[in-house]
Amino acid sequence: MVRETSVDVAVVGTGVLGLAVAVETARRAPGLRIAVIGPPGRAGAATAAAGAMLNCFGEVTRYTGWHPAAQAKFALARQALDQWPRWLEQLADDAGPPTGETTLRSYVPGTFVVLGAGAGAMAADNFAALCRAVEEHGEPHDVIDPADVPGLAPAPQARPLRAVHLHREGCVDARAVLAALEAAACRHRVRMVPDTVSEVLVSADTVRGVRLADGSTLGAGAVVLAAGSRSSELTADVLPPGAVPPLLHGAGSALLTRRTRPGGARQTIRTPNRAAGCGLHLLPLPGTERQYLGATNFITCWRPDGPVVGAAEILIRSARQEIDQALAGSQLTAWMWGARPVTLDGFPLIGPCPVAGLHFATGTYRDGFHCAPVIARHLAARLLGLGPADADWAWFTPCRAPIETMTVEQSLIETATHAAETAREHGLHLPFFLDDEPVATYVRDRARRLFDRLGHPVALPPEILLLAFILAAHGNDHPARWLADHLHAAHTHHAPAPGA
Numbered sequence: 001m002v003r004e005t006s007v008d009v010a011v012v013g014t015g016v017l018g019l020a021v022a023v024e025t026a027r028r029a030p031g032l033r034i035a036v037i038g039p040p041g042r043a044g045a046a047t048a049a050a051g052a053m054l055n056c057f058g059e060v061t062r063y064t065g066w067h068p069a070a071q072a073k074f075a076l077a078r079q080a081l082d083q084w085p086r087w088l089e090q091l092a093d094d095a096g097p098p099t100g101e102t103t104l105r106s107y108v109p110g111t112f113v114v115l116g117a118g119a120g121a122m123a124a125d126n127f128a129a130l131c132r133a134v135e136e137h138g139e140p141h142d143v144i145d146p147a148d149v150p151g152l153a154p155a156p157q158a159r160p161l162r163a164v165h166l167h168r169e170g171c172v173d174a175r176a177v178l179a180a181l182e183a184a185a186c187r188h189r190v191r192m193v194p195d196t197v198s199e200v201l202v203s204a205d206t207v208r209g210v211r212l213a214d215g216s217t218l219g220a221g222a223v224v225l226a227a228g229s230r231s232s233e234l235t236a237d238v239l240p241p242g243a244v245p246p247l248l249h250g251a252g253s254a255l256l257t258r259r260t261r262p263g264g265a266r267q268t269i270r271t272p273n274r275a276a277g278c279g280l281h282l283l284p285l286p287g288t289e290r291q292y293l294g295a296t297n298f299i300t301c302w303r304p305d306g307p308v309v310g311a312a313e314i315l316i317r318s319a320r321q322e323i324d325q326a327l328a329g330s331q332l333t334a335w336m337w338g339a340r341p342v343t344l345d346g347f348p349l350i351g352p353c354p355v356a357g358l359h360f361a362t363g364t365y366r367d368g369f370h371c372a373p374v375i376a377r378h379l380a381a382r383l384l385g386l387g388p389a390d391a392d393w394a395w396f397t398p399c400r401a402p403i404e405t406m407t408v409e410q411s412l413i414e415t416a417t418h419a420a421e422t423a424r425e426h427g428l429h430l431p432f433f434l435d436d437e438p439v440a441t442y443v444r445d446r447a448r449r450l451f452d453r454l455g456h457p458v459a460l461p462p463e464i465l466l467l468a469f470i471l472a473a474h475g476n477d478h479p480a481r482w483l484a485d486h487l488h489a490a491h492t493h494h495a496p497a498p499g500a
Contacts, residue, residue: 006219007033009383010210011226012197012234014038015047016174016369017361018226019181020376023094026188028380035191035218037210038227044303046228049254049338050174051283051292052369053268056081057141058113058169059366060133061273062125063461067405069347072392073367078137080371081168087373088172094184103180106173106286110267112149113279114160116322119271120421126272131164140167151265151282155321171268171283171292174369193218197227200358202238207357222383226361229303229341231349238355242489244398245349247363248468250340252278252295253307253315257330259289269323275421276463278366280315282323291330293319297366299342299467301479307337314426340365344486345402346461350375351382351389353398359383360398401494402487404459411459412447415470416440418462446470454484456491 009025011018014036022036042048056077064074088107092100115127134141146152146160154160185192199211200223209219225231232247270281276297283292296311298304312335320327341362343349349363361379364371378393380386395403406414420436420443430436443466450469451457460469469479 006209007035007191008220009034009222009224010218010220011036011224012038012210012231013226013228013362014040014042014192015045015226015228016050016177016181016372017047017364017375018224019178019185020372021224021226021361021379022190023091023181023184023188024376024380025383026185026190027094028386029384030188033191035193035220036185037193037195037197037212037218039196040194044306044337044339046250046252046338046340046368047174047178049252049295049336050369051171051254051281051294052174052177053111053171053270053281053283054081054084054169054370055111055367056169056370057130057134057137057139057166058111058270058279059273060126060130062122062129063405064129064133067403069395069403070405072395073347075392076371076374077367080374083373084370091177091180091184094187095180096183096187099176099180099183102286103172103176106176107170108172108267108284109168109170111166111169111171112152112267112269113164113166113272114146114149114152114269115162115272116154116158116160118158118322118425120275120425122275122417122421123272126274127162130272134164134166141165142167149269150267151263151324152269153263153324153326155325158322169268173285176286197234200225200234200238202355202358205355207355220357222357222359224359224361224379224383228362229339231341231360231362235358238358239353239399240489240493242486242491242493244353244360245343245345245363245400245402245490246486247349248299248301248342248344248464249303250297250299250342250365251304251307252297252338252340253311254292254294254296254336255315255332256285256334256336257291257293257327258333259291259326260329260331261326263326264289264291264324271322274425275418276466277422280318280322282319290333291327293327297340297467299464301468301482303339307335341368342464344460344464345404345458346464347403348396349398350378350396351393351398401490402458402460405461406459408451408457408459411462411465412444412451414462415447415465416444418466419443419470422466443470450480450483453480454487456487458487
């Protein structure tokens with residue numbers, strides 16, 4: 001049991017963001033008392049199931065340039081891409097041998113993005129957007145013949161049509177990075193508290209600390225919520241209803257394998273992001289023929305209990321057919337599952353909120369690991385009062401109405417397109433006299449009925465609308481009522497004052 005005591009900064013969450021914020025703050029202010037709180041097992045955490053890819057341009061989609069908030073998010077990813085090599089070296093120095101050396105050896109620069117013959121129009125559009133982005137920003141890359149990608153050996157019907165090599169992207173072993181962050185935290189005298197936070201303590205609109213599951217309290221002058229998709233639960237009684245976009249759960253599965261056949265990828269191989277999901281990817285990890293296969297994606301309003309068989313089947317089949325048929329003979333050494341923190345509008349929650357001393361570092365969806373160096377430096381500067389933040393960060397302020405990057409009608413149309421393309425990718429076969437319009441019409445009608453119920457409709461991102469409020473809600477009215485309640489509260493909270 002932890003005795004009642006106090007620290008200067010309490011970081012809630014032992015994932016990559018929480019640890020990175022703690023280490024960065026401790027580097028800058030060695031005398032500060034910092035604690036990181038969270039169960040060491042990280043069950044269901046996104047970080048523990050990550051590969052992890054270091055992705056910036058590889059994550060570009062047709063939507064990246066649609067709205068200033070999306071452009072700010074892309075700028076954040078570009079900053080992280082610039083910082084990763086030096087950040088990793090500094091982390092290795094902080095961690096010390098042998099942990100730091102292991103982490104450095106796990107870094108494999110270079111990513112091949114391949115567009116397969118079976119890719120839908122959405123994936124093709126995303127690949128085209130990626131190619132435009134690397135040209136516009138002068139990012140080092142090569143457009144290559146897919147036949148020249150080492151380790152790419154898909155089924156004949158899925159042979160890729162195009163490929164681009166991104167020199168500066170790549171992958172690093174997430175488990176090695178976590179171990180290095182823990183070692184660095186200890187060397188910087190950050191206190192690790194192996195417990196679960198049950199409550200954020202607030203009085204007079206100021207954070208006072210946290211209560212732990214064992215009943216003890218830990219006083220703190222500042223609290224950083226980096227607890228992933230659990231962070232919303234901890235602020236439900238602290239912030240007014242509707243003040244902050246709620247967090248959904250982006251459940252994802254991945255596999256660790258060991259090759260039994262010679263050859264295989266020497267750098268990251270991935271597809272562009274697809275309709276309603278992330279890109280399929282294979283990462284080479286340090287050690288004898290170890291590979292990481294990822295990842296599935298299904299967004300829900302309530303945290304699921306664990307992985308499902310259907311998602312596993314899709315992941316294994318897709319990786320074997322689209323990347324390397326020899327994966328069929330690989331040994332499965334670990335099954336990993338976690339829930340990515342996804343905000344209702346798809347944009348992260350980073351920085352302070354109206355409760356003095358309470359900061360957010362969550363809602364990063366698929367970008368948390370890659371963007372950790374930049375987010376950690378930003379949060380450390382905010383905690384230490386080191387000058388104003390760059391204007392782009394204003395988009396990610398936690399206390400905001402949901403950001404809308406398109407109109408409601410566009411959201412309906414795009415969601416229907418995502419649904420039809422996803423159905424085709426996962427095996428939908430229709431008779432010759434039908435195209436996929438029946439699927440699109442069905443989803444569009446369901447989405448329109450949902451919006452008609454909301455009272456204050458908001459143009460949700462298509463993959464969130466499709467996965468969390470149409471597919472996951474099939475036969476279940478709770479997601480629609482939950483969404484209507486939140487949007488009503490958000491409309492009330494963020495409505496302009498009379499006469500404004």
